[in-house]
Amino acid sequence: MTTIRGARERARxxxxxxxxxxxxxxxxxxxxxxxxxxxxxxxxGMVSSALYRYFPSRDELLTALIIDAYDAVGSAAExxxxxxxxADPPAxxxxxxxxxxxxxxxxxxxxxxxxxxxVPGYQAPQLTIEPxxxxxLALISIAADAHxxxxxxxxxxAEELRPEAQRLAAQLAPxxxxxxxxxxxxxxxxxxxxxxxxxxxxxNNLVEARDELFTHAARRLAHEVGLMDRHRTx
Amino acid sequence: MTTIRGARERARxxxxxxxxxxxxxxxxxxxxxxxxxxxxxxxxGMVSSALYRYFPSRDELLTALIIDAYDAVGSAAExxxxxxxxADPPAxxxxxxxxxxxxxxxxxxxxxxxxxxxVPGYQAPQLTIEPxxxxxLALISIAADAHxxxxxxxxxxAEELRPEAQRLAAQLAPxxxxxxxxxxxxxxxxxxxxxxxxxxxxxNNLVEARDELFTHAARRLAHEVGLMDRHRTx
DNA sequence: CAGAAGAGAGAGCACTGCTCTTGCTTTGGA
DNA sequence: TCCAAAGCAAGAGCAGTGCTCTCTCTTCTG
Numbered sequence: 001m002t003t004i005r006g007a008r009e010r011a012r013x014x015x016x017x018x019x020x021x022x023x024x025x026x027x028x029x030x031x032x033x034x035x036x037x038x039x040x041x042x043x044x045g046m047v048s049s050a051l052y053r054y055f056p057s058r059d060e061l062l063t064a065l066i067i068d069a070y071d072a073v074g075s076a077a078e079x080x081x082x083x084x085x086x087a088d089p090p091a092x093x094x095x096x097x098x099x100x101x102x103x104x105x106x107x108x109x110x111x112x113x114x115x116x117x118x119v120p121g122y123q124a125p126q127l128t129i130e131p132x133x134x135x136x137l138a139l140i141s142i143a144a145d146a147h148x149x150x151x152x153x154x155x156x157x158a159e160e161l162r163p164e165a166q167r168l169a170a171q172l173a174p175x176x177x178x179x180x181x182x183x184x185x186x187x188x189x190x191x192x193x194x195x196x197x198x199x200x201x202x203x204n205n206l207v208e209a210r211d212e213l214f215t216h217a218a219r220r221l222a223h224e225v226g227l228m229d230r231h232r233t234x
Numbered sequence: 235m236t237t238i239r240g241a242r243e244r245a246r247x248x249x250x251x252x253x254x255x256x257x258x259x260x261x262x263x264x265x266x267x268x269x270x271x272x273x274x275x276x277x278x279g280m281v282s283s284a285l286y287r288y289f290p291s292r293d294e295l296l297t298a299l300i301i302d303a304y305d306a307v308g309s310a311a312e313x314x315x316x317x318x319x320x321a322d323p324p325a326x327x328x329x330x331x332x333x334x335x336x337x338x339x340x341x342x343x344x345x346x347x348x349x350x351x352x353v354p355g356y357q358a359p360q361l362t363i364e365p366x367x368x369x370x371l372a373l374i375s376i377a378a379d380a381h382x383x384x385x386x387x388x389x390x391x392a393e394e395l396r397p398e399a400q401r402l403a404a405q406l407a408p409x410x411x412x413x414x415x416x417x418x419x420x421x422x423x424x425x426x427x428x429x430x431x432x433x434x435x436x437x438n439n440l441v442e443a444r445d446e447l448f449t450h451a452a453r454r455l456a457h458e459v460g461l462m463d464r465h466r467t468x
Numbered sequence: 469c470a471g472a473a474g475a476g477a478g479a480g481c482a483c484t485g486c487t488c489t490t491g492c493t494t495t496g497g498a
Numbered sequence: 499t500c501c502a503a504a505g506c507a508a509g510a511g512c513a514g515t516g517c518t519c520t521c522t523c524t525t526c527t528g
Contacts (some may be wrong), residue, residue: 006523006525006526006528008474008475008524008525008526011473012474012476015475031283031351032266032351036515036516037516037517038513038514038516039513039514039515042365045480046476047476047477048515048517049476049477049479049517049518049519050475050476050477050518051479052516052517052518053474053475053476057516057517058398058515058516058517062317102504110322112350112351112352114344115347115434115436116350116351116434117265117266117347117350117434118293118346118353118434118435129439130391132436153295156448158446158450160443160446161419161443161446161447161450163443164441164442164443164446164447166492167442168440168441182447182450183439183454185440185447186428186447186450186451186454188431188439189424189427189428189430189431189432189436190427190428190451191424192425192427192430192431192436193423193426193427193428193430194420194423194424194427196349196423196426196427196430197422197423197426198423200349200350200351200352201352202349202423202426204364204424206402206419207398207402207419208398208401209394209395209397209398211391212394212395212398213395213398213416213419213420215419216391216392216395217423217424219422220417220420220458224454224458240494240495241494241495242494242505242506243491243496245506246505270483270484270486271485271486272483272484273484274486280507280508281507281508281509282485282486282508283486283487283488283507283508283510284506284507284508286485286486286487287505287506287507291485291486292484292486293480416485421510450493
């Protein structure tokens with residue numbers, strides 16, 4: 001498994017990692033559009049064609065970076081979830097939101113890679129869907145835990161949306177009421193709307209107190225999915 | 235002003251429009267990253283260097299397309315606002331949201347250009363900020379109208395956020411309570427979170443009933459900014 | 469130890485954005 | 499009316515890109 005197989009194999013994983021590191025550096029410096037295979041190779045002291053032994057195309061390199069980025073936000077979210085007060089669902093929720101935003105602000109280009117415009121003709125391979133779902137699953141687990149503990153009450157869903165919400169709940173969080181599931185999906189997307197607007201500059205020259213606005217919005221989102229402050233129900 | 239000045243000047247605006255049209259076509263077909271000046275020129279039967287008489291760089295061409303795209307969503311939103319029942323604020327709100335989403339789904343690449351990752355090293359010039367604000371202003375005007383008519387009541391803001399919200403309200407909608415202003419900014423960003431997730435494929439293999447989910451979420455957003463159903467207060 | 473497989477190097481193709489020079493055409497003032 | 503100035507198109511060329519193909523050398527495996 002993790003046994004050192006041979007010099008060649010070890011070298012391969014090392015070079016692969018070095019390529020990804022250098023690519024990530026260029027990504028952070030200039031953005032995905034200016035990520036150049038030749039520049040990466042040059043910086044690593046190899047010739048561009050040699051790089052194709054490790055990644056069959058530029059898109060494949062980007063895919064690797066995409067997966068890493070999803071894993072990075074995902075684990076940031078999971079870390080925040082693990083350290084938040086388990087008895088305070090709204091606090092857990094905002095902690096995850098804040099962690100996602102913090103990661104996005106410190107890694108804007110990686111964030112753009114995964115939550116911005118999809119790259120040209122590129123189709124996200126199946127490999128990405130598992131890491132991509134980690135933040136969503138973290139959010140869902142907060143609601144699921146809160147529901148198990150105290151129950152969540154939300155106004156009933158319109159007729160048209162209920163089957164879909166039931167299907168999603170069955171698939172992602174058995175036992176969760178469909179109203180909560182629908183609210184979760186919406187809140188998930190809306191969270192990234194808040195983050196994207198900030199990272200992509202839509203708040204430039206408009207919103208100054210971004211920390212405060214974000215925290216406020218995150219709390220409202222928690223409320224929207226039915227997470228209640230314990231202090232109100234002693 | 236709009237008088238026909240001369241053959242040369244008229245030709246110039248025609249060629250400029252033709253370039254933009256062709257560029258928009260390539261944008262729709264392949265995305266911003268694959269928009270090639272040479273290909274545009276080729277398709278128009280001119281040589282690539284001639285195109286630089288009209289746009290000093292590829293980025294300037296993109297800027298022109300960005301402004302057009304902002305104007306397109308903006309006017310779609312304004313059209314929806316104009317045709318919705320003026321006495322039903324939540325209906326006006328959802329109408330604008332639905333119009334924005336519809337435009338985004340029919341023009342995914344143009345949408346990505348303005349609400350996706352900002353292009354490489356590119357800084358949005360001042361020219362774009364006015365068209366970029368049209369959707370936001372439409373949403374604000376709904377709340378302002380509703381507030382003038384019936385008043386909007388929302389829970390008070392936390393201390394830290396109030397000054398910012400007051401500043402924004404004074405700047406964008408004098409008379410609007412700061413709570414509403416804060417909710418509007420958040421809802422504005424969250425709306426585009428919903429749209430982006432759908433356009434950029436985050437809902438692929440996950441959410442099926444997207445019309446229903448979006449409408450539901452848009453209604454909840456209306457509620458979140460304090461827009462009330464008239465039927466409840468006869 | 470020999471053959472297979474892996475890895476790097478180099479040349480080359482077709483493409484990109486962009487610049488510069490060279491002519492031609494339209495324009496506006498003397 | 500004529501002529502210089504400005505606008506415009508074309509072509510060549512530069513530096514860069516992703517990617518392929520061939521060749522050589524090294525390492526691994528049976």
